[in-house]
């Protein structure tokens with residue numbers, strides 16, 4: 714079985730884990746162009762259901 718030629722240094726392990734922790738942070742957000750609500754980018758708006766200028770999901774009104 715193929716094995717690593719060298720031991721992974723503490724510095725290299727720390728660099729990899731720093732990247733992994735960075736990916737865990739909060740997703741990037743933008744303002745919805747339709748209603749102005751803060752939404753997760755590349756996702757349909759949770760308050761009005763719009764994405765790319767058209768209605769893509771039905772949104773139940775909050776009572």
Ligand SMILES: [Zn+2]
Pocket residue numbers: 745746747748749750758759760761762763
């Ligand atoms: Zn919206």
